[in-house]
Amino acid sequence: MDLLEQLWVAWQPIVDLHTSRVVGYESLIRGPAATPFATPAALFAWAEAAGQAPALEETCKRLAYEAAHDLWADPTQRVFLNIDGRWPKLPDRWDAGAAGEIPLAVEVSEARSVLNDEGLLAALERWRRHGHLIVMDDYGTGYAGMAEALVLQPDLVKLDRALIAGVDHHGQKQSLVRAVRSWTDDLGIELLAEGVETAAELAAVARLGCDYAQGYYLAEPARRLPPVSGPVPRTAPPAPAAAHPSPALAFYAQAVADSAIPSYVVDRRRELVAWNRAAEALLGHAAGQLVGQRCAMGPLDHRDAAGRLLCRGFCPLAHSMAEQAVHTMVVSAADAGGQRHRVETWVTPIFDTALGRVVGALAQFRPVEKSDVPHGDPASGRVRAWRGEGTH
Secondary structure, three states, rough: HHHHHHHHEEEEEEOOOOOOOEEEEEEEEEEOOOOOOOOHHHHHHHHHHOOOHHHHHHHHHHHHHHEEEEEEOOOOEEEEEEEEEOOOOOHHHHHHOOOOOOOOEEEEEEEEOOOHHHHHHHHHHHHHHHHOOEEEEEOOOOOOOHHHHHHOOOEEEEEHHHOOOOOOOOOOOOOOOHHHHHHHHHHHHEEEEEEOOOOHHHHHHHHOOEEEEEEOOOOOOOOOOOOOOOOOOOOOOOOOOHOOOOOHHHHHHHHOOOOOOOOOEEOOOOOOEEEHHHHHHHHHHHHHHHOOOEEOOOOOOOOOOOOOOOOOOOOHHHHHEEEEEHHEEHHHHHOOOEEEEEEEEEEEEEEOOOOOOOEEEEEEEEEOOHHHOOOOOOOOOOOOOOOOOOOO
């Protein structure tokens, strides 16, 4: 019999450490028992060697969708679904964001960089619009770090078992988890510890500020949705970013207010802190429409010459903050009426000496005519290009 026809789905709960509530279940593929293909590692190794990786990926997604619809009872709980970025396609109704579907959390592994994968980035943005959560999986094992998280802005980061194993008595691992907790707090990203296998590890990740936990200590994967087997410590949720105002952000917001140069200020989460009158006069967006919103989710709508939205994946605001460097680019921006204008933008990271870190960015821009753009690449102009074209 075809091996792909013998696969089945096991489910493992994701537990909220602030409420002790199960918020979702991860779909985990399994092969036939008592065979060399019983584990996911063996299955995926076989698929790569046999040229069956696309077929296995499609089977995993289809089985998860079918099993979820047979089992799901709580519409507030999400299916956590791993995807391979080489094939960014979900089962049709999930991919299209069909009303009434079980909510999804899409897990993208850190083990393969996604920053230059246009197909995956476009899919992630589409799924986000449909209400699916975006999860950076396997954090601590591969390419990604704070810079990639700044660009992707996942809703959730999963700490790999390699960081969690023995964290209760491993001082260096504790320091790493605290460091990740610090910058994810800054970015409004929640943190999940996976692979929790002991009560001591669970107590440690709760103490270190993780929002969620998953692992054999809480429940082993099973065909039916398993209950949580052990007590879960309740922890206080982190304070919102607004509870820790930055003096530097406040200074720059005030400084640009009366500037004749169209300007805006964002925090680390790319939430607009200030939008000045010169910017309003140029593009027509009022400060009240923008301040308090993440720029990627508001009406600014910056695009490259090919019309691609650049707030996700290649945002110069994020790169400027991550690299602590000034960046310049030419892009198109939509005004309040939807008409597009070419603008040249300078982005400067804002470092707060009181807090000892980059807390945001200042963007200043001006309208440009085609003749202002140096000969060569009309999309990028005077750009330090991230992928050979303008950004944001």
